[in-house]
Structure formats: C-alpha cells, structure tokens
Amino acid sequence: MAEVSIDDVAARAGVHRSTVSRAFSRPEAVNAATRKHVLEVAESLGYRVNPLAQALRRRASNLVPLIVPDITNPFYGELARTMAAAAADRGYQLVLCVTGGEVAQTNAYLTSLQEMYAPFGIVAPSTSVDLDELQNVALGSKVVVVDRVEQAQVPTVTVDSAEGIALAVDHLRGLGHRRIAYVSGISGAYTSRDRLAAYEGLAAELDMPAMILDAGTGPDVGERAAERLVHMTREERPTAVIAANDMVAFDLISALGVRGVSVPDEVSVMGFDGLEFGARFNPRLTTVRQPIADMGVIAIDLAEKLLKDGETSHVVLAPDLLIRDSTAEVPR
Amino acid sequence: MAEVSIDDVAARAGVHRSTVSRAFSRPEAVNAATRKHVLEVAESLGYRVNPLAQALRRRASNLVPLIVPDITNPFYGELARTMAAAAADRGYQLVLCVTGGEVAQTNAYLTSLQEMYAPFGIVAPSTSVDLDELQNVALGSKVVVVDRVEQAQVPTVTVDSAEGIALAVDHLRGLGHRRIAYVSGISGAYTSRDRLAAYEGLAAELDMPAMILDAGTGPDVGERAAERLVHMTREERPTAVIAANDMVAFDLISALGVRGVSVPDEVSVMGFDGLEFGARFNPRLTTVRQPIADMGVIAIDLAEKLLKDGETSHVVLAPDLLIRDSTAEVPR
DNA sequence: CCGGTCACTGCGATCGATTGCTGAGATCGG
DNA sequence: CCGATCTCAGCAATCGATCGCAGTGACCGG
Numbered sequence: 001m002a003e004v005s006i007d008d009v010a011a012r013a014g015v016h017r018s019t020v021s022r023a024f025s026r027p028e029a030v031n032a033a034t035r036k037h038v039l040e041v042a043e044s045l046g047y048r049v050n051p052l053a054q055a056l057r058r059r060a061s062n063l064v065p066l067i068v069p070d071i072t073n074p075f076y077g078e079l080a081r082t083m084a085a086a087a088a089d090r091g092y093q094l095v096l097c098v099t100g101g102e103v104a105q106t107n108a109y110l111t112s113l114q115e116m117y118a119p120f121g122i123v124a125p126s127t128s129v130d131l132d133e134l135q136n137v138a139l140g141s142k143v144v145v146v147d148r149v150e151q152a153q154v155p156t157v158t159v160d161s162a163e164g165i166a167l168a169v170d171h172l173r174g175l176g177h178r179r180i181a182y183v184s185g186i187s188g189a190y191t192s193r194d195r196l197a198a199y200e201g202l203a204a205e206l207d208m209p210a211m212i213l214d215a216g217t218g219p220d221v222g223e224r225a226a227e228r229l230v231h232m233t234r235e236e237r238p239t240a241v242i243a244a245n246d247m248v249a250f251d252l253i254s255a256l257g258v259r260g261v262s263v264p265d266e267v268s269v270m271g272f273d274g275l276e277f278g279a280r281f282n283p284r285l286t287t288v289r290q291p292i293a294d295m296g297v298i299a300i301d302l303a304e305k306l307l308k309d310g311e312t313s314h315v316v317l318a319p320d321l322l323i324r325d326s327t328a329e330v331p332r
Numbered sequence: 333m334a335e336v337s338i339d340d341v342a343a344r345a346g347v348h349r350s351t352v353s354r355a356f357s358r359p360e361a362v363n364a365a366t367r368k369h370v371l372e373v374a375e376s377l378g379y380r381v382n383p384l385a386q387a388l389r390r391r392a393s394n395l396v397p398l399i400v401p402d403i404t405n406p407f408y409g410e411l412a413r414t415m416a417a418a419a420a421d422r423g424y425q426l427v428l429c430v431t432g433g434e435v436a437q438t439n440a441y442l443t444s445l446q447e448m449y450a451p452f453g454i455v456a457p458s459t460s461v462d463l464d465e466l467q468n469v470a471l472g473s474k475v476v477v478v479d480r481v482e483q484a485q486v487p488t489v490t491v492d493s494a495e496g497i498a499l500a501v502d503h504l505r506g507l508g509h510r511r512i513a514y515v516s517g518i519s520g521a522y523t524s525r526d527r528l529a530a531y532e533g534l535a536a537e538l539d540m541p542a543m544i545l546d547a548g549t550g551p552d553v554g555e556r557a558a559e560r561l562v563h564m565t566r567e568e569r570p571t572a573v574i575a576a577n578d579m580v581a582f583d584l585i586s587a588l589g590v591r592g593v594s595v596p597d598e599v600s601v602m603g604f605d606g607l608e609f610g611a612r613f614n615p616r617l618t619t620v621r622q623p624i625a626d627m628g629v630i631a632i633d634l635a636e637k638l639l640k641d642g643e644t645s646h647v648v649l650a651p652d653l654l655i656r657d658s659t660a661e662v663p664r
Numbered sequence: 665c666c667g668g669t670c671a672c673t674g675c676g677a678t679c680g681a682t683t684g685c686t687g688a689g690a691t692c693g694g
Numbered sequence: 695c696c697g698a699t700c701t702c703a704g705c706a707a708t709c710g711a712t713c714g715c716a717g718t719g720a721c722c723g724g
Binding site for chain 3: 005006007017018020021022025026049050052053054055056057058
Binding site: 048096282 | 382383395429430432448579582585609616
C-alpha cells in the first residue's frame with residue numbers, strides 16, 4: 001500500500017539513491033557493510049524494486065511471451081505449465097499469447113511484447129513458422145521455437161519424430177499388427193510433416209502398406225478418418241492406427257465409438273504426445289510420450305544461451321513409449 | 333528496430349512532446365489539424381507509445397493477471413482463451429499465473445503484478461479463496477473472482493449450481509433413473525460445495541437416496557468412485573452418476589472402463605462444465621454446460637465496472653444441458 | 665482600441681529506477 | 695611525506711511518457 005520507492009529507502013538509510021540501486025543490482029560495487037544496512041532498511045520498509053521503472057531504464061524486462069495457437073489444447077496447456085514454472089525459477093514472468101491459429105497474431109504479439117522490452121520469446125507454432133516473417137520483428141531473432149524448423153536461424157527444441165513413430169510401429173508390430181494406418185492432423189508444422197514422413201518411410205522399409213486415413217487438419221480429422229475406416233472391407237481395414245497426436249487419437253476413438261467400433265477390441269489406436277489426459281481417457285491411451293516438462297525448461301535455457309553467447313542450438317529429445325489400454329494384440 | 337520515441341515524432345512534426353502525447357491519449361485536447369498531422373508523422377515513423385513508460389507515469393498498465401490453479405485443466409484453458417480474447421478487445425494483455433494449487437501463490441502473483449501497475453486481476457480459485465488473505469494485497473480489492481464467494485466484497489461471476497444440478501437430475505429422471513449417485517471432487521471452492529449441496533437437497537426433495545460415491549479431491553476421485561461402484565450389489569448400485577465436473581466425469585468413465593463397466597450401457601454418467609473436449613470423449617459426454625465464453629467477457633466487464641463506479645456485483649449465469657452419448661435410458 | 669475568453673501548445677517536473685563520471689578518503693610504496 | 699592507486703558513494707543525466715501550469719494568439723464585445 002505504502003508504495004515505497006528507492007528514494008524512501010535511500011533517505012531512511014542515509015545514502016543516495018544510486019547506492020540503494022547498486023546494493024540490489026551490483027552487489028560487488030558497494031561496501032559490504034553499507035550494502036547490508038541498505039538491504040535491512042529496504043526489508044524493513046518492504047521495498048521492492050519497481051519492475052516497470054527498472055525495465056524502462058534497463059531496456060529489458062522480465063516479461064516473456066509464450067505464443068501458442070490454442071491454450072485449450074492440453075499439449076499447449078502442459079507446455080504452458082512447465083514453461084511458467086521454468087520461467088518463474090529464473091525470474092521471468094510468462095505472458096500468455098493465444099493466436100487462435102492466425103499467423104499474423106504471432107508477429108503482433110512479438111512486437112507488442114518487445115515494446116515491453118521482453119528479452120526473448122517462446123513460440124509454439126501450429127503451422128509452419130514463416131521465418132522470413134519472424135525476421136520482420138525486432139524480437140524475431142530472439143525467439144525459441146518449440147518445433148522443428150527448416151533452416152532455422154533460431155534455437156529450437158523438438159522430439160525426434162522418426163524415433164517416436166518407430167517406437168509406435170514397433171510396439172504395434174510386436175502385438176502382431178501388420179496393417180497399420182496413420183491419421184495426420186492438427187499439430188505443429190514441421191513436426192506433423194516429420195511424423196507422417198517417418199511413417200511412410202517405415203512402411204516402405206518394413207514392406208507394409210502405407211495407409212493414410214486422413215491427412216487434413218481441423219477439428220474433424222477424427223470424424224473423417226473414422227468414417228473412412230468403417231467403410232473399408234474387412235480385408236483392407238487396418239488393425240491398428242497411429243494418430244499424429246493425442247488429440248487426434250482421442251477424436252478418432254470417440255468417432256469410432258459413435259460408429260460402434262470398439263478400441264482396442266476391433267482396432268488399436270496409438271497417440272503421440274503423452275498428454276497426462278491420456279491416462280484418463282476411455283480406454284487409457286497408449287502413446288508416444290514427448291518429455292514436455294523438459295521441453296519447457298530447455299526452451300528457457302536455449303533462450304538464455306542465445307542471449308548470452310548468441311548460440312542457436314537445436315535440441316532433439318528422445319520420446320518414449322507409454323503403453324496403456326488403447327492397443328491390444330491383433331484380433332483373432 | 334529504429335526505436336522511435338515520442339521526442340522523435342515531436343521533432344519531426346515540429347511540435348512539443350506533450351502535444352504528441354495528447355494527440356494519442358487526449359484527442360479532444362488538441363487541434364484536429366495538428367492531431368492529424370502528428371498522427372501521420374507518427375504513422376510514417378512507425379511510432380507506437382511505449383507501454384512501460386506510459387504505465388510508469390500513469391501508474392496503470394494494461395497487464396491483467398489471470399490466476400488459475402492449473403492451466404492443464406481444460407476448464408481453465410477455455411477460460412483463459414476467452415479471457416485473453418476479451419482482454420485483448422479492451423486493450424489489455426493477459427498474464428498467465430499458474431498457482432499449482434498453492435494458495436500463497438495467488439497473493440504473490442497479485443503483488444507482483446500490482447507492482448507492474450496492473451489495473452485489476454482475475455482469480456479462478458481451486459480452493460476457498462481466503463478473502464482476508466486477499467485483503468492483504470493492494471490489488472486484492474480490485475479482483476474479480478470466477479466462482480461464488482461467501483460474503484464477497486469483490487465482484488464474482490458464476491453459474492447457477494442448483495439449476496445445473498436440477499437440469500442434470502431432471503434429464504436423468506426423464507430417462508428413468510431413480511438411483512442417481514454423485515461424485516464430488518476437484519473444482520472451484522464454493523462452486524463445488526454448492527453443487528454437492530444442490531444434489532443433496534434435490535435428493536431429499538425428490539425422495540431419492542443420496543449416494544455420494546466420493547467426496548475427496550485430487551486426481552483419483554474417479555478411481556475411488558469407480559472402485560466403490562463396482563463393489564456394490566446390483567440393488568444398491570446407482571444406474572446413473574453425476575460428476576461434480578467434466579474432468580471427474582472423464583476420470584470416472586475411464587476408471588469404469590478399466591473395470592469393464594460400460595458407459596452408458598451399464599451406468600449413465602453426466603458431467604458439469606460443458607468442456608469442448610466432452611464432444612471428443614468416448615462416449616461423447618452428456619453434461620451441464622457453463623457459458624465459459626460469457627464468463628470471460630463478463631469478468632472483464634465486472635472489473636471495469638468496479639474500477640469506474642466501484643460497483644461490485646455478482647453475476648450468476650444460467651447453465652444449460654448438453655445431451656450427448658454418456659447417458660441412456662435406465663438398463664432393462 | 666482594449667481587456668477578457670477561449671482554444672491550443674510549450675515548458676518542465678515527475679514516475680522509479682540505472683549508470684558514467686567525479687571526487688573524497690583510505691592505503692601503499694618509495 | 696607525497697603522489698599514485700584503489701574503493702566507494704554521490705551527482706545528475708537518462709529511459710519514454712504524462713500532466714499541471716503558464717503563455718500565446720485569435721476572437722469578441724463594449
């Protein structure tokens with residue numbers, strides 16, 4: 001309430017403003033005894049440096065934009081949660097920016113936050129990040145992307161799509177499945193493409209028919225894929241389906257349920273993401289887990305490294321398998 | 333990149349700083365022609381007022397904290413999304429604050445954002461908001477709570493729990509159910525209590541046995557309730573269950589699935605929230621819908637009204653029914 | 665022709681911090 | 695005992711905007 005400023009502390013401690021300032025931000029530049037005294041006085045007055053004034057002067061704030069297409073999607077929700085924690089640990093405050101899938105929004109948010117002297121930004125894109133577009137914004141070069149990006153000039157963190165798909169295919173083949181279809185869909189840009197490519201590559205390699213049930217986007221991929229599946233003859237129908245991500249898997253299972261097709265009894269379904277919610281789905285979803293918690297921390301790390309050393313590295317994490325109840329041995 | 337400031341515009345337009353400032357923030361106080369000229373020059377230079385400097389001087393920023401216990405929970409996700417949109421419409425920028433259920437965090441975030449001159453805050457509590465606690469923070473009195481609150485000195489927006497539960501019970505009775513159980517659980521403080529109370533009241537009124545399957549909290553209410561249910565004899569077992577919220581319903585259905593109990597064939601399950609995700613669950617969830625989108629807009633409205641007129645009203649919205657596939661006529 | 669209004673606009677202090685520069689005093693070597 | 699070096703704290707400008715106050719010129723009525 002008291003709104004105590006740096007001058008109040010200075011007056012009370014009998015020193016100059018600048019000494020108080022240094023006591024906080026450059027400890028080595030002030031006598032230890034003086035510093036202790038200042039800090040005690042500050043403490044007793046309940047003083048805290050005004051982040052706005054500090055940011056204005058320093059031209060650097062602790063506000064970090066997290067740009068996601070849709071916070072309703074649990075993937076971004078989990079990402080946001082871990083990022084908020086990781087950010088807080090390092091003294092940053094996460095600012096949530098929801099683009100709703102509109103590409104222009106990303107840049108709008110970025111410029112808006114750079115006016116608040118955000119030191120960097122985190123972007124989790126839904127569609128291909130237009131890097132050229134990103135370059136148009138000042139903050140654009142200080143961005144970490146949570147997705148793979150082609151010819152990236154910015155740091156990125158992703159999970160290894162090929163390995164993830166391999167894990168899924170292995171698991172299903174281990175259960176006896178030979179006709180394994182794939183449903184593409186809503187997800188990160190390149191990541192989504194990578195997963196599809198990995199599936200196709202693996203299918204060729206293992207001499208399996210590559211069945212793409214639906215490669216569209218939007219909220220009803222699951223619907224369309226299910227529709228397609230139920231109209232297949234018994235021979236051509238896949239015994240298992242890998243979905244591009246957990247949400248699509250949920251969608252698909254739900255749509256199959258509506259059509260009376262039971263998972264995993266009639267067809268096995270796997271997801272990709274490892275959302276916590278998968279453990280609460282019906283049936284509990286077998287899926288390839290991305291280490292989302294790690295991704296949050298790593299993204300912040302990458303950002304700090306970028307600021308300090310100008311180093312833009314690309315971290316690719318290893319996925320693992322979360323075997324639950326949506327996959328079973330091939331029927332009969 | 334150019335970092336153009338108000339002085340640049342002033343110099344270029346041949347006027348004083350203050351005129352430029354007024355051209356933007358107090359249009360009526362400056363000659364129309366001058367203003368037009370200033371605005372054009374500003375436009376051509378790509379000038380935008382620096383929000384930090386503005387906030388510092390005005391002692392009011394456009395940063396609005398949204399405090400939620402868990403952004404992973406789609407309820408808060410949907411809330412965040414609509415709030416972000418509503419806030420953006422009015423020129424505010426939402427700052428996401430995730431407490432992880434720790435009460436102290438709420439106040440920490442509130443003070444932290446008040447130092448950034450946040451004009452108000454939105455709190456979606458997981459447990460009883462300790463209003464006395466809230467009063468300890470300066471921003472505490474300028475908060476809108478998305479939940480019912482007892483003896484609230486702050487504006488609130490909620491949905492009518494009693495009406496919602498009545499809707500649910502009506503729907504189930506219409507399908508022939510007479511043994512309708514209830515599972516309490518993770519959710520807003522008073523809201524959660526209200527729903528339970530409404531259920532109990534209605535049970536007494538309609539002369540139905542009140543069966544509370546689980547009244548605990550935490551992530552495994554569903555588990556426990558399912559466990560309890562499968563151990564009941566055929567006669568005592570409820571034919572339908574109302575869950576305190578959608579997440580609990582998902583949990584429960586999943587846990588029942590693991591135990592081989594099919595929904596809605598053997599038991600009907602209803603949720604409460606109306607999450608979009610319910611339409612993608614298996615089976616698609618019948619639920620009482622809260623107008624979450626409205627709640628976001630209303631919360632912002634209430635906040636602005638509070639600032640302007642000091643008026644603290646309590647909005648109670650009407651829920652409606654979303655009939656999908658998780659409820660069916662009572663078996664046999 | 666003069667004093668009074670009115671509509672603008674300029675001046676400069678201010679918001680709360682940071683930081684380069686300067687100078688005071690302590691320390692030290694010769 | 696003196697000058698050089700070093701440590702530390704004060705001074706004042708600065709970040710980019712806002713706003714109360716004062717000044718200027720136009721306009722009007724008497």
